[in-house]
Amino acid sequence: MSIELKNKIDPKGLTVWRIHAMITSFITLIITAGVFVCTYYFDWYSWIQYALLALWVVSAILGIVVFPKIRWSRWRYEVREQEIEIQSGLFIVERTLVPMIRVQHVDTIQGPILKKYNLSEMNISTAATRHTIPALKAEEADELRMRISKLARVAEEDV
Structure with a gap:
């Protein structure tokens, strides 16, 4: 069993990582909106819209809420x-x-x-x-x- 290291990074780092994740999620949302427009104009399957939206919601929640907390606790x-x-x-x-x-x-x-x-x-x-x-x-x-x-x-x- 390994010994736990002494120093952790600052708790404000959690906020910084969450801000970065929000920026990334916003950019991904813009791309998702572009695909929504394409599915409408090019008559693609409508399930693509819902799948992308669900994927964006899950990735935003994980990226903003869950993953930064895990990363911070491990560093x-x-x-x-x-x-x-x-x-x-x-x-x-x-x-x-x-x-x-x-x-x-x-x-x-x-x-x-x-x-x-x-x-x-x-x-x-x-x-x-x-x-x-x-x-x-x-x-x-x-x-x-x-x-x-x-x-x-x-x-x-x-x-």
């Missing part, structure tokens, strides 16, 4: 002297260890929605991969970025 991370461990996933939980010696650079990103909620996303880059920790408080993300940078330099000097 964990921990920064140690020798490695960074990240746990994520919706249905399949993935745990990743990033050795501190492999860290090349650390970025924080803050788009308009994240900025409104004073959150940042942190990207940790190695030579081959990029790992993201979403929805951290902006101050916490800056401190964590500096801490990882310092630990990565120390790990590099030890080699």
Whole structure:
């Protein structure tokens, strides 16, 4: 049995994910409306309209209400002297260890929605991969970025 990681992402991240899901659902609704118009003008089967509408409703409910809550409850991370461990996933939980010696650079990103909620996303880059920790408080993300940078330099000097 694995040990539970200490740090969770900010609860406001749940709201940010829901806003993103609402935007995606709105775009999907516009496409669905376009198909509705096509089925009317081209005399397609009417069941297509109802199937698409039902599919849109189910995906909107899952995307806005259910999936963000599951994602948020699964997201964990921990920064140690020798490695960074990240746990994520919706249905399949993935745990990743990033050795501190492999860290090349650390970025924080803050788009308009994240900025409104004073959150940042942190990207940790190695030579081959990029790992993201979403929805951290902006101050916490800056401190964590500096801490990882310092630990990565120390790990590099030890080699």
